Each structure stands twice: as C-alpha cells, then as structure tokens.
Amino acid sequence: MQQKIQLRLQPNEAGNENIVREFIADTLGKSYNQISGYNILKKSIDARGRQIFINLTVNAFIDEPYQQREIHQLFLQDVSHSLHSVIIIGAGPAGLFAALSLIEKGIKPIILERGKDVKSRRRDLAVLNKEGIVNPESNYCFGEGGAGTYSDGKLFTRSSKRGNIDKALNTFVQFGAEEKILYDAHPHIGTNKLPQIITNMRKAIIDSGGEFLFGKKVIDFVIKENKITSVSTADGNSFSADSVILATGHSARDIFELFFNKNILIEAKPFALGVRVEHPQEIINQIQYHCSTEELEKKALPPASYSLVEQVDGKGVFSFCMCPGGIIAPAATNSGELVVNGWSPSKRNNPYANSGMVVQVEEKDAINYFNKIKNKNSYVKNNALLLMRFQQEIEKKCFAAGGGGFVAPAQRLADFTNGKISSSLPQCSYIPGLASVDMQNVLPGFVAERLKEAFKQFGKKMKGYYTNEAVIVATESRTSSPVRIPRDGETLLHPQIKNLYPCGEGAGYAGGIISAAMDGTKIAENIAAKFY
Ligand SMILES: Cc1cc2nc3c(=O)[nH]c(=O)nc-3n(C[C@H](O)[C@H](O)[C@H](O)COP(=O)(O)OP(=O)(O)OC[C@H]3O[C@@H](n4cnc5c(N)ncnc54)[C@H](O)[C@@H]3O)c2cc1C
Incomplete structure (x- = not known):
C-alpha cells in the first residue's frame, strides 16, 4: 500500500x-x-x-517494496532528416526548451546564438569582473543558456497557468539537476551546477540531429508576403526554415531596434527598476531563524532568504531575485551602462545576502523623467522604445557615477534614507568595486523616494533589516523586458508576421527561468500541432 x-x-x-x-x-x-x-x-x-x-x-x-521516484524524461527523436525545421534565435531557457520540445515532436531545431558556449563564456565573465571590460556578445546575459546560466538558478515560479512546471523541473533533472528540485518549495540549482546541465542539453540537441550554432548574431530578416523567408547573421550568413522562434531575452536591444526600424509591431512594457541591497548573511539568518550562520549547519537549515513587498505612494516596491549566500554581478551587455543582478552557488555559502529592491516603472514615469531632464530627443510620445530608452538612460548615469570600469555607485542603506553620503562603504561581494555616491542624484526621484520609504517599512517587518551594515548598489534595471512583442493568444504568432513566434522573457511572456522554459515548450507544441 x-x-x-x-x-x-x-x-x-x-x-x-x-x-x-x-x-x-x-x-x-x-x-x-x-x-x-x-x-x-x-x-x-x-x-x-x-x-x-x-x-x-x-x-x-x-508493506510493499519501495519504488524510486520516476523522472519523467523527454523522449528525443532523431530529427536529422526531419521534413520540418524551425529557427530558434537565442539559446536561453526559452530557446533550449523550445528546441528540446521540437525534437520530442520530430521537428529539427536550428539554434542561432550570438554568444559563446558556457565554458568560453566563463572566461569573458572573469575579464568583466576583474578588468571591467564587457564583451557585448558574451556576458551575464548573452551566451549559451542565456541569462539563466550564471544565475542563482532559482526555479520557483507563480506562473502555473503558463504551462507544466513539473515537466520543466523533470527536464532539468533529466539533464543533471538534483532530484530535490522536484519537491523543494523554493528549488534552486546554483551557478556552479547550471553550466553542466546546459552543456548536457546542448549535447542532447546535437545528438538528436538539431543544429546548435554559436557566434550567430541575428541582425536582420527578409520578409516576403508577411513571412520571414530568411534570417541574416552578423557574419554574413543566412538561414531559412518553416518558422522562426524569437527567444532573444530582455537585453537584446538591437532586436527591439530592428523591429522598430522595420515598423514591425512592438509595444512599450512596464518593468521595474531600483537597486540591489546586500546585507551580511549573518543578519538575515538572525532575523529569519534567530540563529547564527555557524549554527545553521547544526540545525540543518539553509541560509535564510526573504521576500518583501510594500505599496508606496501608489506603486509597488518589492524584493526581486533574492540570493542568500550570493554575489552581486555586473550584468551589463554594453560598455558605458551599469547593471547589477545576483547569483549564488548551490550551497549558497558566501557571507552575503543580496536582493533586488525595485519600483514599478510605467510610461508616464519615463515621460515625466525625460521632461524634467529636458532631454526630449530621447523619446517620442507613444514610442514603443520609450521604456527601453529610460532603462538605458539610468544605466548610463550609474556607469558615469561609478567612474568607469563597472565600479558601481553605492551607499549605506540608512545613509541613503537619511540623505547622507556614506563616509565609508562596507565589504561587498561585487567584484569590480564600489564608489560612494549620493544615490538620490543617480536614481530617478520617483524611484529613490519610494525606496527610502519602503526600506523603513521593511525594517519594521524584519527587525534588523534597516541597518547601515547593508549597502545599496545601482542599478537593478533588467528585471523584465521593457518591450513587448505582441502575439496572438491562440496561434502564438506575431500579428503581422505569419511564421514568427515571439517567445520567452524578451518578448514579454516570461519572468524567470521556469516560465521562459515553459513558454519555449508551449510554442514548440503549438508549432508541432500545426505540422502533424
Ligand atoms: C545574473 C542573473 C541571475 C538570475 N537569476 C535568476 C534566478 O535565480 N531564477 C530565475 O528564474 N531567473 C533568474 N534570472 C532571470 C533569467 O535568467 C531569465 O528570466 C531567463 O533566462 C529568460 O530566458 P529567455 O530564454 O527568455 O532569455 P535569455 O535567457 O535572456 O536568453 C536569450 C538568449 O538570446 C541570445 N540572443 C540575444 N540576441 C540575439 C541575437 N540578435 N541573435 C542571436 N542570439 C541572440 C542571448 O545571447 C541569450 O543567450 C537571472 C538573470 C541574471 C542575469
């Protein structure tokens, strides 16, 4: 029984x-x-x-023999001679899961990825962290596995309506993740383990007859009779297939520009922007568990995390992508722009706890901002790229405030809320370094004022959180895509281009690894249903 x-x-x-x-x-x-x-x-x-x-x-x-848990594995077909092929632009979770699901259905994927394989990508990340030089094609957002590879690998999602979460988690286990992700309420994989899992996925795609091409930055499409007939890459090649899945992520600004310039329908999409806050992990453990970091192991507890949200003056202020035992990473894709994000290893055993702390941004906020700084050239009313330009503007301001080389502007938490420049900054996990600045002058006013109020409120919810031992680092700006690429609710096709499937986070249909993976699967299943 x-x-x-x-x-x-x-x-x-x-x-x-x-x-x-x-x-x-x-x-x-x-x-x-x-x-x-x-x-x-x-x-x-x-x-x-x-x-x-x-x-x-x-x-x-x-009173019956124990049976091990069954892992639901994808059955991958040989697609080398498939009658149908689909181009997938981008090898993030959306693109990879789309490819695996197409193969499951007997369709050949051709993946075009602008970046490098996970191993080569790691070298570029080291140069970025140590020398402050970013490779615009290979960084924390671009390259094999997408933005999800060198992340915390948190696999928690609230998007159960978007697809089959269990199937996505089982697929991660099939390719090497630990089984505990199937039952942990807040599963995570860790930066040290993700690259091997992504590599295993690539090998399976190639072994099944799919194509997986690196250094293929898509720069244009040829469109005839409302269909993409070929896709051009920066190295002068072009590719054709029955359909195209666009899974280029939230940082592919050149793709958004391309759509805009070709008059292909896109829309501005609200997103969130703010800072990353870092506390000693010890403080968070004491607040959440009433015990020291040393005692954690004895008590068999993982490093503590938190999730905070507050409405301030009509806008949501919330914690985002909290990384216990983590590191703050330079997540920019271009020189001259400063973006931070967070990651942690599987054991989450670094001495710091970091989290994004962000404020919702809508079109009217960006319009007010540009009006105030009298930079009216930067936007046009009803411009689909308005929020992307706003995001970019703040990232540039942060880069300049840090003084270059991805040194990030920073301030102690209580100093920030009290309007005082920090005379010194605490130790921080962010490798390129910090510069003490008045964040009030760096962040847009509507963001800074709400963050100040929210930090005080969070201090009441979590006694000890509001402290000068914590530091805020700017800017956390790539929380989700500032652009939506529309698609039909049923066919999932772009309303103007009859073989283009906008997919994943960049198109506005996902907000994390699992939801992006599920969106890739959903599109692949939709395509297969049309063919067979
Ligand atoms: C440091 C960091 C930590 C994160 N931590 C977590 C976490 O713990 N949990 C979580 O759920 N989410 C996390 N995220 C967010 C998560 O990674 C994304 O939500 C997810 O990767 C989105 O998947 P995607 O496939 O839609 O896009 P992406 O992962 O962004 O992949 C897009 C891919 O397209 C490629 N591409 C872009 N433009 C082109 C082009 N023109 N031609 C060819 N290829 C192109 C890119 O190189 C990239 O590989 C983190 C992100 C970062 C940066």
Whole structure:
C-alpha cells in the first residue's frame, strides 16, 4: 500500500531518513519495518515562530517494496532528416526548451546564438569582473543558456497557468539537476551546477540531429508576403526554415531596434527598476531563524532568504531575485551602462545576502523623467522604445557615477534614507568595486523616494533589516523586458508576421527561468500541432 501523509518535523529530523521513517510509522500506527521507504513530494520551511519546522508531504510505501521516484524524461527523436525545421534565435531557457520540445515532436531545431558556449563564456565573465571590460556578445546575459546560466538558478515560479512546471523541473533533472528540485518549495540549482546541465542539453540537441550554432548574431530578416523567408547573421550568413522562434531575452536591444526600424509591431512594457541591497548573511539568518550562520549547519537549515513587498505612494516596491549566500554581478551587455543582478552557488555559502529592491516603472514615469531632464530627443510620445530608452538612460548615469570600469555607485542603506553620503562603504561581494555616491542624484526621484520609504517599512517587518551594515548598489534595471512583442493568444504568432513566434522573457511572456522554459515548450507544441 502507498499513502500520502504530512509531517511536521524539526529541521535535523527532516534530514534523517531513519527518523522520518519512524515518524511515518508512528503517524500511521505501523511498525518501523512495515515502512519500506518514502518519496518526498513537498518540502517547505516554516520559520514564522521562534521554533523552526520543516513541513514534509511524503508518499510512504507500507508493506510493499519501495519504488524510486520516476523522472519523467523527454523522449528525443532523431530529427536529422526531419521534413520540418524551425529557427530558434537565442539559446536561453526559452530557446533550449523550445528546441528540446521540437525534437520530442520530430521537428529539427536550428539554434542561432550570438554568444559563446558556457565554458568560453566563463572566461569573458572573469575579464568583466576583474578588468571591467564587457564583451557585448558574451556576458551575464548573452551566451549559451542565456541569462539563466550564471544565475542563482532559482526555479520557483507563480506562473502555473503558463504551462507544466513539473515537466520543466523533470527536464532539468533529466539533464543533471538534483532530484530535490522536484519537491523543494523554493528549488534552486546554483551557478556552479547550471553550466553542466546546459552543456548536457546542448549535447542532447546535437545528438538528436538539431543544429546548435554559436557566434550567430541575428541582425536582420527578409520578409516576403508577411513571412520571414530568411534570417541574416552578423557574419554574413543566412538561414531559412518553416518558422522562426524569437527567444532573444530582455537585453537584446538591437532586436527591439530592428523591429522598430522595420515598423514591425512592438509595444512599450512596464518593468521595474531600483537597486540591489546586500546585507551580511549573518543578519538575515538572525532575523529569519534567530540563529547564527555557524549554527545553521547544526540545525540543518539553509541560509535564510526573504521576500518583501510594500505599496508606496501608489506603486509597488518589492524584493526581486533574492540570493542568500550570493554575489552581486555586473550584468551589463554594453560598455558605458551599469547593471547589477545576483547569483549564488548551490550551497549558497558566501557571507552575503543580496536582493533586488525595485519600483514599478510605467510610461508616464519615463515621460515625466525625460521632461524634467529636458532631454526630449530621447523619446517620442507613444514610442514603443520609450521604456527601453529610460532603462538605458539610468544605466548610463550609474556607469558615469561609478567612474568607469563597472565600479558601481553605492551607499549605506540608512545613509541613503537619511540623505547622507556614506563616509565609508562596507565589504561587498561585487567584484569590480564600489564608489560612494549620493544615490538620490543617480536614481530617478520617483524611484529613490519610494525606496527610502519602503526600506523603513521593511525594517519594521524584519527587525534588523534597516541597518547601515547593508549597502545599496545601482542599478537593478533588467528585471523584465521593457518591450513587448505582441502575439496572438491562440496561434502564438506575431500579428503581422505569419511564421514568427515571439517567445520567452524578451518578448514579454516570461519572468524567470521556469516560465521562459515553459513558454519555449508551449510554442514548440503549438508549432508541432500545426505540422502533424
Ligand atoms: C545574473 C542573473 C541571475 C538570475 N537569476 C535568476 C534566478 O535565480 N531564477 C530565475 O528564474 N531567473 C533568474 N534570472 C532571470 C533569467 O535568467 C531569465 O528570466 C531567463 O533566462 C529568460 O530566458 P529567455 O530564454 O527568455 O532569455 P535569455 O535567457 O535572456 O536568453 C536569450 C538568449 O538570446 C541570445 N540572443 C540575444 N540576441 C540575439 C541575437 N540578435 N541573435 C542571436 N542570439 C541572440 C542571448 O545571447 C541569450 O543567450 C537571472 C538573470 C541574471 C542575469
């Protein structure tokens, strides 16, 4: 017999298989030996009270042999001689999952990726961090695996309506992720493990007969009778296929410019902008678990995280992409623009906790901003690129404020809210370095004022959060795409171009690794349904 039961355990009990079996036996009124094993279905931490509990939902095997969890694997066909082929622009999670799903359906993907493979990309990241030089084709956003490769690899998503989350997680396990991502309430993989998983996906795509091409920056399309007949790359090549999936991510500004210049329909899309805040991890552990970092291991607890949100003066201010035990990364794609983001290794064992802290930005905010700085050339009313230009403007301002070389403008948290320039800055994980500035002069006023108020409110929710031991670093600006590429709700096709599928985060249909992956799968399944 198998039975699903819920258990509430102390953290070190939950990590011990024998103890969990004892609890299962007690709960079911059975003997220990009658429980042959169990599979965890859900695991979450309840740290609301002074005592911390782990909530486990398990499937227990009683008086019958234990069976290991089944991993639902994609069955990849040989597509080398497929009658149908699809060009996928961009090898981020959306592009990779689209390719795998096309192969599952017997269709050949041709992936065109502007960047390099994960290994070569790592070298470019080292140069960026240590020498402050960015390669515009190979950085934290561009290259194999997209923006998701050198990330925290958090796989939590609220977008259950967008697709099958379990299928996406199982696919990550098929290509090398640990099984615990299937049941952790907030699963994550870690920067150290993601590159191998992405490499395994590429190998599977190539072994199945798909094409996977690096250094292929798409710069133009030939459009005839409302269809893309060929795709041109910067190295002078061109490619043709039945359909084109555009999965170029939120940082492919040249693609947005290309659409704009070719009069292909795109729209400005609200996004969020702010700073990355970093605390010593010790402070966050004390606030959330009432215990020191040293005690974590004894108590079998992971480094603590948080999620904060506040409405300030009619706008949402919220934490974004929180990385416990993480590093703040220079995530710009061009020189002269400063962008920060965060990542962490699988063990999340760095001494800092960082998180984006961002404010919603709408078109009217950008118009007011440009009006105030009297830079009316930078925007045209109703311009689809308005919010992208605003994003770029703030990134440039931050680069200049840091003094170059990706040194980031920064201020201690309480100093910022009190309008005081920090006389010194704390140690920070951001490798290119920090410059002490008055962030009020760097951030747009509507962002700075709301952040100040929100930080005070967050300090009330989490006692110890509002402290000068924390530092804010600017700017967190690539939270989502500032442009939407429209598509039909049913066919998923662009309204003007009858074989173009806008896909993933860049087109405005995803906000993270899993939702981008699910969007890639959804498009591939849609294409397959048309062919067969
Ligand atoms: C440092 C960092 C940490 C992050 N942490 C997390 C996290 O923990 N959890 C989470 O869910 N999300 C995280 N994100 C966000 C996540 O990575 C993205 O939401 C996700 O990768 C979007 O997937 P995508 O496939 O739509 O686009 P992308 O991943 O952006 O991929 C787009 C791809 O297209 C390529 N491309 C662009 N233009 C062209 C062109 N003209 N020709 C050819 N190729 C092109 C790019 O090189 C890139 O490989 C993080 C992002 C960063 C930068």
